Amino acid sequence: MESFVVFADALTCLGSGKQLWHQLINGRCGLSPASEVFPEWFKDNQTMIGTLGNISEEMPRLPVILNRLAEEIWPPFFEECDLVIAGSSLGDLSGQNAGHPDRALQEFLSQTSPTMASKLRVVSSACSSGTDVLSLASLLVNGGDADVVAVMAVDSLDPGKLAQHVALKTQSPTRARPFDKQRNGTSFGEGGAVMMVANRRGLDKLQVTPLAKVAGVGFSCDALDITLPDETGWWPSKALLRALEILEPGTTEIGYINAHGSGTLANDRMEAKALALAFGDQLQNSLISSTKGAVGHLLGATGLVEAVFTVWSLLHQEVPSTVGLELLDEELVLPVVPEGSAVPRKLLAALSATFGFGGVNSAVVFTMV
């Protein structure tokens, strides 16, 4: 594919940019007790969440998060983009744009970058949204219909949404511990990411050096159940395989896999099977980690945030650890990096996997340029 990453940054509970990466590679956890963040709703609940600071409990959060994206991680050449493809899930559940993050995104762009507002397209596939928008943007620039595309993903965790996940038991009563024997759910969070992808014409236009190349993308759908993943891993593995299948011949092995690794019993079990089906014996040559124990599961933004981490891993030749993983579940035969500092590793290619509600599966492969 001729799709190059020319900008990649994320905003999470651990900050953004260099600060965020520094925290990640040092194995820091940015999660906070819900009782501190949402004292009215969760007075005595110690479940850990990955929210951004200084947003009041009752106010709509997405506009604040979008403004922080603009302040902290906005690409300097955003106005040069031919298209903006944004991903989100449900967004806020209060305020005038409740349940309509597309409207919040439209309002935000109309205020901050009016010329780009008409170029906004919004895609949603629940928690796979962030990966899917990157994949679709890469297909467009690869095909030459656009030379430079901005990709955004953003989502919020308001107390009402957290309450739903607590009721569903997808939210851990303690904290996310991906792949750990004691795991009992994920830790939801909020934030966003911005990437820009370009083809060779776009690189010439922007006069920038690419950070990495989007070498393969893959999609699949379990088509089985709205909440439970395909426990055999078969359909999720198809997304991984399709991303690997369209790699250019000669692409080296995948040195790092940024797993979905939500920390739920069902996901991690399914993901281990899917990875084994897709990679076979080669899997043991890779390093795997999940960053959800550090920053949380950022809902519709999680795929793009983790894609940013994957690109950064390639750039820095380091694999972040899996915060919360102390004792690997012996049923999961995976080469996972446990909690601690990052692991230096010679990396030429890396994959980011996302498995969303409804069994919507997505994968993207990056290679060094």
Next chain:
Amino acid sequence: MALIFRILNTGSYLCNGEAVPLADSLVGKDLRGDPVVKAAVLAAEAATSALSIIQKETFGTIAVSSGGCISHLARVIDGVRQRQPRPGYFVRGGPQTIATYVAMALGFHGPTFTMTGGREALSEAFRFSSYLIKAGLANQICIVVADQLTQPEGAAAIIIDNEIAAGIQLKLVPEIFSNSFPAEPLAGILSLTYAFQELIQASQSSTFNSLTMEPSAGATISSSKFYVVPKS
């Protein structure tokens, strides 16, 4: 650059207030109890049920909705206002899961996502379809538009692939990416659906699989910018 697809079939469902019996294939399926999802599934089922060849493993589903599932979302938001979580509704989400429900009901395993917005979203759904098919990430795609902006709710679906050997082809000219679609995507896809059905009737053929139409190049078949082009 024009996009050219073969139209395999279309289907639509417009609620007239009367109960519609479900096709046998949909009995027992989770339709979320939501009018927009139900409309989307019924339209997609109508479009696919007559097709003899469905490659479900790589069959993509792209839903487009302007307003999303208004009534369903209202239940979720009302629960939040009352501080009474309704996970049964919440888990079934908002507009983002329209495509997922269609894929689940009909067993499609290819790319699955929903686009929200107006005519631009529908235009982009066609363009994304083109690239997904070209990349081999999907062989056939169901683009289904569902909305309840105006009562009653409705949906229409079009099944496309990239085969250009025979059959009715859809050519989307560049201006389609500006303002050629009606503002509401449902109106846009309905006009395409009706145009397709007129062509089928004109052929006096009841079996689409044996239909080969070669109308004159560039013939406009509806007030929207849809054209029929001869096979190349």
